[in-house]
Amino acid sequence: MKELxxxxxxxxxxxxxxxxxxxxxxxxxxxxxxxxAYPGTPSSEIVGALAGVARELDMYVEWSTNEKVAFEVALxxxxxxxxxxxxxxxxxxxxxxxxxxTASHIGAKGGxxxxxxxxxxxxxxxxxxxxxxxxxxxxxxxxxxxxxxxxKDMVADAFALSEEFGQLFMLRSVTRISHGRGDIxxxxxxxxxxxxxxxxxxxxxxxxxxxxxxxxxxMLERFRRIAEAADTLPYNRLEMRDKAGLGxxxxxxxxxYTMEAVRWLxxxxxxxxLKIGTPHPLPMKLILELLxxxxxxxxxxxxxxxxxxxxxxxxxxxxxxxxxxxxxIVPAIGELSTRxxxxxxxxxxxxxxxxxxxxxxxxxxxxxxxxxxxxPTLCPGCSHRASFRAINMAAQRVAKEYGEDVEPIYPGDxxxxxxxxxxxxxxxxxxxxxxxxxxxxNGMAHVMHAPIIAxxxxxxxxxxxxxxxxxxxxxxxxxxxxxLDNSATAMTGFQPHPGTxxxxxxxxxxxxxxxxxxxxxxxxxxxxxxxxxxxAAAETIERAIRFPGPAVVVSRGPCAAxxxxxxxxxxxxxxxxxxxxxxxxxxxDACIKLLGCPAIVKQQERKAIDAPLCTxxxxxxxxxxxxxxxxxxxx
Amino acid sequence: MMKEFNILLAGVGGQGVILxxxxxxxxxxxxxxxxxxxxxxxxxVRGGSVTSIIRIGDDxxxxxxxxxxxxxxxxxxxxxxxxxxxxxxxxxxxILNTTPVIPFTVSxxxxxxxxxxxxxxxxxxxxxxxIKLDASKAAVEAGSPLTTNIVMLGALFGVELLPIKTSTIxxxxxxxxxxxxxxxxxxxxxxxxxxxxxx
Numbered sequence: 001m002k003e004l005x006x007x008x009x010x011x012x013x014x015x016x017x018x019x020x021x022x023x024x025x026x027x028x029x030x031x032x033x034x035x036x037a038y039p040g041t042p043s044s045e046i047v048g049a050l051a052g053v054a055r056e057l058d059m060y061v062e063w064s065t066n067e068k069v070a071f072e073v074a075l076x077x078x079x080x081x082x083x084x085x086x087x088x089x090x091x092x093x094x095x096x097x098x099x100x101x102t103a104s105h106i107g108a109k110g111g112x113x114x115x116x117x118x119x120x121x122x123x124x125x126x127x128x129x130x131x132x133x134x135x136x137x138x139x140x141x142x143x144x145x146x147x148x149x150x151x152k153d154m155v156a157d158a159f160a161l162s163e164e165f166g167q168l169f170m171l172r173s174v175t176r177i178s179h180g181r182g183d184i185x186x187x188x189x190x191x192x193x194x195x196x197x198x199x200x201x202x203x204x205x206x207x208x209x210x211x212x213x214x215x216x217x218x219m220l221e222r223f224r225r226i227a228e229a230a231d232t233l234p235y236n237r238l239e240m241r242d243k244a245g246l247g248x249x250x251x252x253x254x255x256x257y258t259m260e261a262v263r264w265l266x267x268x269x270x271x272x273x274l275k276i277g278t279p280h281p282l283p284m285k286l287i288l289e290l291l292x293x294x295x296x297x298x299x300x301x302x303x304x305x306x307x308x309x310x311x312x313x314x315x316x317x318x319x320x321x322x323x324x325x326x327x328x329i330v331p332a333i334g335e336l337s338t339r340x341x342x343x344x345x346x347x348x349x350x351x352x353x354x355x356x357x358x359x360x361x362x363x364x365x366x367x368x369x370x371x372x373x374x375x376p377t378l379c380p381g382c383s384h385r386a387s388f389r390a391i392n393m394a395a396q397r398v399a400k401e402y403g404e405d406v407e408p409i410y411p412g413d414x415x416x417x418x419x420x421x422x423x424x425x426x427x428x429x430x431x432x433x434x435x436x437x438x439x440x441x442n443g444m445a446h447v448m449h450a451p452i453i454a455x456x457x458x459x460x461x462x463x464x465x466x467x468x469x470x471x472x473x474x475x476x477x478x479x480x481x482x483x484l485d486n487s488a489t490a491m492t493g494f495q496p497h498p499g500t501x502x503x504x505x506x507x508x509x510x511x512x513x514x515x516x517x518x519x520x521x522x523x524x525x526x527x528x529x530x531x532x533x534x535x536a537a538a539e540t541i542e543r544a545i546r547f548p549g550p551a552v553v554v555s556r557g558p559c560a561a562x563x564x565x566x567x568x569x570x571x572x573x574x575x576x577x578x579x580x581x582x583x584x585x586x587x588x589d590a591c592i593k594l595l596g597c598p599a600i601v602k603q604q605e606r607k608a609i610d611a612p613l614c615t616x617x618x619x620x621x622x623x624x625x626x627x628x629x630x631x632x633x634x635x
Numbered sequence: 636m637m638k639e640f641n642i643l644l645a646g647v648g649g650q651g652v653i654l655x656x657x658x659x660x661x662x663x664x665x666x667x668x669x670x671x672x673x674x675x676x677x678x679x680v681r682g683g684s685v686t687s688i689i690r691i692g693d694d695x696x697x698x699x700x701x702x703x704x705x706x707x708x709x710x711x712x713x714x715x716x717x718x719x720x721x722x723x724x725x726x727x728x729x730i731l732n733t734t735p736v737i738p739f740t741v742s743x744x745x746x747x748x749x750x751x752x753x754x755x756x757x758x759x760x761x762x763x764x765x766i767k768l769d770a771s772k773a774a775v776e777a778g779s780p781l782t783t784n785i786v787m788l789g790a791l792f793g794v795e796l797l798p799i800k801t802s803t804i805x806x807x808x809x810x811x812x813x814x815x816x817x818x819x820x821x822x823x824x825x826x827x828x829x830x831x832x833x834x
């Protein structure tokens with residue numbers, strides 16, 4: 001039997017899919033022709049999956065330089081009448097915010113869908129903002145799935161809805177949808193492929209003030225029509241119980257937790273449930289019907305009180321005698337769970353908890369002191385570890401000259417290298433947003449007397465590192481900007497970017513070099529360092545710090561994960577290092593304290609290299625003062 | 636038809652936790668079962684704790700195992716099993732790989748790793764039962780240390796509580812690996828299966 005994939009033409013068959021693959025499948029079923037994204041957890045696998053089948057299905061798929069560009073690519077295609085999608089994480093939506101707000105004035109000719117993947121609990125993000133507020137601001141309708149299956153179905157429908165109402169649609173996913181898994185029933189594949197056609201309509205497409213004024217009422221009218229239709233869309237469903245005193249309005253994934261909680265508590269016949277699949281605009285008729293039938297309502301939704309605010313507004317407007325609960329008893333922080341929803345419903349219905357949650361909390365507290373801390377860390381052999389050692393060495397040498405107590409300042413950025421936040425690197429003093437390291441350094445330079453060494457990765461450099469670099473040149477900010485170039489967007493899954501020589505679909509592409517960009521931008525000090533030659537790299541960075549004015553060092557070494565995979569595939573032998581006990585000073589610990597490599601372990605005062613983990617990078621041999629770390633010889 | 640069966644897989648980045656859930660998912664579908672789950676990828680993975688959740692049955696809606704409802708906790712590493720012990724149902728079972736993966740924070744002197752006896756004592760007090768095996772050692776025996784996850788998968792089937800047929804998961808493993816690697820993985824599965832039956 002041929003194995004099913006997201007591109008299989010097998011309607012009715014079941015595929016075990018990651019949520020993001022299901023979203024990609026939905027787009028394929030709708031006949032999406034253009035998809036563009038910048039990778040970001042938890043959204044990356046959507047366009048990743050589409051890229052893998054682009055050729056076979058005659059689609060155009062790209063990794064764009066950033067989310068703003070990605071959304072513009074999709075918008076451009078939609079303007080030409082073709083179905084297009086862009087996918088990004090919640091903070092990526094901020095980057096795309098500018099075109100997004102005007103795109104909603106333009107509307108959609110070819111179906112246009114934006115997937116915004118929120119990250120409650122900020123598992124892999126700098127915050128846990130709620131993308132629905134962006135949609136609110138832009139009159140963008142939002143679909144929010146309760147399951148992986150529904151995510152697929154919604155995306156498949158979203159393109160048709162977008163064309164029917166002539167408006168851009170947002171799908172709000174969350175980590176547990178995007179990185180959820182489930183069986184999905186495959187639908188029919190659309191084989192329609194349109195030729196792009198551009199019609200000159202400046203009154204709809206060219207936003208001078210007059211055109212903005214002309215199109216706002218049209219946008220409002222489109223939104224009003226969608227709001228009217230919301231009550232009839234299949235994603236909103238009212239499940240009424242005759243004697244219910246409590247109504248639950250459950251939005252998106254919260255509906256699945258609610259279903260389990262209600263069953264767990266045995267209150268299926270005592271609560272009416274309104275499942276919400278369109279938080280914006282809300283199905284107001286269904287909401288009113290529920291509100292009028294119960295004494296109390298609980299709104300269950302992940303992150304902010306978005307639906308809750310609208311429900312409270314409608315209660316006030318209609319003077320309905322119903323008490324509305326929401327974030328007073330359901331947490332606004334982090335992910336929801338069956339337990340959290342169960343506790344909220346139990347509180348309102350007076351039911352006992354189905355299990356003794358307090359006992360589980362006590363268990364957790366009891367075992368906590370036994371657990372070792374296991375934070376994520378740079379991989380063994382990671383070239384960033386070497387770069388940070390070189391940065392630390394150079395910066396500390398120079399800082400002393402600024403004054404006894406002066407510490408170097410390290411504005412950091414978003415990527416694997418954010419992991420240098422912890423000891424022993426301690427080299428991320430700030431982490432705000434993509435490109436923020438260079439930007440913040442610009443501001444610090446004008447108020448601080450200390451070496452400022454800002455660093456970001458190669459993909460982040462192309463994403464949003466270039467404007468603050470130009471700013472540093474233009475406004476004479478005396479900062480050192482290090483590009484940690486491992487030729488990969490490693491944290492999100494090794495996607496290619498403008499520096500890797502390859503496109504999303506595997507075609508050959510230009511390979512831009514950060515040093516050439518920096519030179520072209522007028523940076524007077526630009527050098528490339530090999531971080532695996534620690535001493536030389538530290539010297540280069542030191543000269544950069546001493547340089548009066550903005551300086552760029554491109555610290556270029558391979559991503560260990562990619563290098564290891566390639567070596568394994570090529571059958572190349574990986575020669576690990578080992579610690580010569582004769583030479584090793586047991587009191588020293590320099591290798592551990594300076595590098596924090598997971599392959600170097602210490603038990604009962606003895607240090608050793610965990611050979612299967614060691615990639616043979618040799619960095620530890622460079623920092624060992626006793627020359628006790630050596631390459632394992634064959635035989 | 637099975638109403639609800641919850642499995643939590645707990646391990647460390649690189650141990651192949653995600654592959655285990657993929658194999659379980661495919662096998663469950665092949666046996667006509669309804670399946671849900673989720674995992675944490677990205678920032679949380681680089682050497683950090685990794686969990687994956689597999690839920691089977693008609694009453695399952697959400698992607699997470701409700702705390703207090705986990706039927707089987709698969710600990711690919713002792714401290715990671717203990718970290719998630721509060722998810723166990725009172726009758727829940729722990730299947731534990733006894734080989735630890737020591738985090739670098741221990742080498743740095745920032746935290747301590749518990750003795751295996753302490754972990755076992757706690758797990759036995761919390762769980763309905765603990766089945767322990769040295770899956771890492773068995774994996775080497777099977778032909779590759781990379782098959783620790785498959786040994787554990789074998790152990791999961793060895794306790795004979797799952798609604799998925801053993802023949803189905805073996806077919807799924809066979810199909811997933813290249814002809815060169817499939818026999819090693821089947822051997823790893825069998826070693827785990829037998830070990831779980833014995834303990």
